[in-house]
Amino acid sequence: MHNIYLYILIMAAATYIIRMLPFTLFRKEIKNITFRSFLYYVPYVTLAVMTFPSILNATSSIWSGLAGFIVAIILAYHGGNLFKVSIGACIVVFLIEWII
Amino acid sequence: MQIDWFKKGLKDGIPIATGYLAVSFTLGIAAKKVGMSTFQATLMSFLNLTSAGEFAAIGLIGTGASYLEMAITQFIINIRYFLMSCALSQKLEKNLPFFHRLFLAFGITDEIFGLSVSVSGKLNPYYTYGMMTLAIPGWAFGTCLGVITGNTLSPRILSAFSVALYGMFLAVIVPPARKNKILAGIVIISMFMSGLFSKLPIIKNMSSGFQIIILTILIAGAAAVLFPIQEDDTLK
Numbered sequence: 001m002h003n004i005y006l007y008i009l010i011m012a013a014a015t016y017i018i019r020m021l022p023f024t025l026f027r028k029e030i031k032n033i034t035f036r037s038f039l040y041y042v043p044y045v046t047l048a049v050m051t052f053p054s055i056l057n058a059t060s061s062i063w064s065g066l067a068g069f070i071v072a073i074i075l076a077y078h079g080g081n082l083f084k085v086s087i088g089a090c091i092v093v094f095l096i097e098w099i100i
Numbered sequence: 101m102q103i104d105w106f107k108k109g110l111k112d113g114i115p116i117a118t119g120y121l122a123v124s125f126t127l128g129i130a131a132k133k134v135g136m137s138t139f140q141a142t143l144m145s146f147l148n149l150t151s152a153g154e155f156a157a158i159g160l161i162g163t164g165a166s167y168l169e170m171a172i173t174q175f176i177i178n179i180r181y182f183l184m185s186c187a188l189s190q191k192l193e194k195n196l197p198f199f200h201r202l203f204l205a206f207g208i209t210d211e212i213f214g215l216s217v218s219v220s221g222k223l224n225p226y227y228t229y230g231m232m233t234l235a236i237p238g239w240a241f242g243t244c245l246g247v248i249t250g251n252t253l254s255p256r257i258l259s260a261f262s263v264a265l266y267g268m269f270l271a272v273i274v275p276p277a278r279k280n281k282i283l284a285g286i287v288i289i290s291m292f293m294s295g296l297f298s299k300l301p302i303i304k305n306m307s308s309g310f311q312i313i314i315l316t317i318l319i320a321g322a323a324a325v326l327f328p329i330q331e332d333d334t335l336k
Contacts, residue, residue, distance in 0.1 A: 002164055004140050010167050011157050012147035014174035015181070020205035022185035024198070030190055037324035039187040044276070044283055045320045046180040047210060047269040048290035049312050050152060053298050055266040060259040068263040069270075076274035082119030082211060086267035090122065094260035 064096040102226045109230015116211045116231060117238030119271070122264040124239045127154055128246020129258065134162035138247045145243035149209050149236065151265055153177045176313060183316075184213040191216070191223040200225045207232035214272045282327045290319050 030036055056065040068089040075085045124145055131141035136158070148154055153174050160170050185208050192201070204225055212235060216228045250258075277284040297303050297311050306314075 002161075002167070004136060004161060005143075006167065007157065007161055007170055008140065008144045008147060010170050011144070011153065011174045014171045015148050015150050015153055015178050016206065018175065018178050018182045019185050019208045020202060022182060022189050023192070023201040023205045029194070030186075033328050034324050036190070037327070037329045038320050039183055039190075040329050041283075041286060041320040041323045042180060042183040042187070042316055043210060043213065044273050044287055045290045045323075046183075046312060046316045047273045048287045049294040049315045049319075051266045051269045051273075052291035053295045054308075055263060058262040058266065060255070064259070065263065069266065072263070072267040072270040073274055075267075076271045077278055079275060080271065081115035082268055082271045083115045083122070085271035086119045086122050086264040089263045089267035089270075090260045093263050094256065097256055097259060 059093050059097065061097060061100060063100065064093045067096045068093040102224065105224040105227040106230040106233075109227040109232075110234060111230075112215055112227075113231035113234035116215075117234040119211070119264075119268050120235055120239040121242035121245075122261065123151055123268055124242030125246040126258070126261045126264060127151070127158070128243040128248075129250035129253075129261075130155060130158045130246075131243065132247045132250050134158055136161065136247070138244055141247045142240050142244040146236065146240040149207065149239055150174075150178050150181070151268070155265075173307075176307075176310065179313060180210075180316065181208050181213075184208055184210075184217075188213060188217055188223065191219075192225075193222050196225065204228055207236065209235070210269065210272050211235070218276075282323070286319065286323050290315065293319065 030039075052069070055069045056062050059065040059068065071092040072085050072089040075088045080088065127145065128141050131144070136144070144154060144157070148157075156173050156177055157170065160173060165173075185205060188204070188208065189201075192204075207228055212228060212231050215231065216223055219227060273287055277287045293315055294311070297315065303311070
């Protein structure tokens with residue numbers, strides 16, 4: 001049986017080191033424009049990849065997941081903040097699953 | 101100056117904290133299922149601030165995975181934070197004291213990074229601290245609530261809550277993509293490729309963490325070569 005606290009400490013250390021190294025290592029400005037561009041694009045690609053198609057399989061029906069996905073995009077497109085977009089998607093999933 | 105930035109951070113931290121509350125609530129429910137106590141789950145969220153990482157960790161704890169597997173999984177899923185920190189390190193004053201760097205590193209999440217990196221000019225760390233001041237307790241408190249109330253909710257409500265995480269991701273990527281056509285194209289291609297990867301033989305059997313890394317390096321790399329950013333873009 002593994003110790004849950006040890007699990008938590010290990011994951012905390014791993015996630016912190018990942019975030020901390022660049023702040024302490026790369027203290028000089030990165031001049032290479034390709035590398036800077038790569039860094040600029042990374043978060044968008046990662047989050048897009050993590051969202052789709054996972055969102056379709058997150059709920060109990062693929063159709064409610066799809067509806068949540070579309071509504072979240074519409075809300076975000078019209079400038080909804082984090083809370084509105086998240087909760088809006090949840091409400092739509094709830095309604096769709098209530099109907100079908 | 102510092103207090104103004106801190107206040108602005110608090111203000112921008114409100115929607116982040118409420119969004120986190122909804123997502124970390126589902127995290128608490130999942131944590132309870134694998135037998136974690138309220139304190140353990142809350143501590144995990146307080147120390148980690150990583151949605152995908154924590155969901156994966158809960159799965160690993162449930163199956164009794166090795167400590168090494170836990171470390172490697174966290175490393176892979178959260179490698180994007182390494183890249184985000186690289187990007188944000190470029191926005192810091194060169195002579196910013198070391199302790200600021202250590203504190204800032206703790207709060208690099210997708211959302212806090214997204215707002216921190218988009219301020220014009222250099223980043224005042226107090227702006228990020230303002231967001232962290234609300235977002236971190238929101239994340240931990242939501243997890244706590246999820247453990248306590250999770251099994252009193254109907255399966256239908258739980259199913260609805262499970263999209264909160266993705267709604268949060270979309271809230272980060274869609275607004276900038278609306279203003280920048282290249283970014284919009286990259287987001288669409290990323291989703292398409294990710295859908296493709298989930299269907300292709302052999303590739304679909306790879307862990308999702310590896311798929312994310314491969315797609316990120318491929319697509320962001322190609323975008324960097326094809327569409328290098330202008331100097332006045334975000335990284336300035």
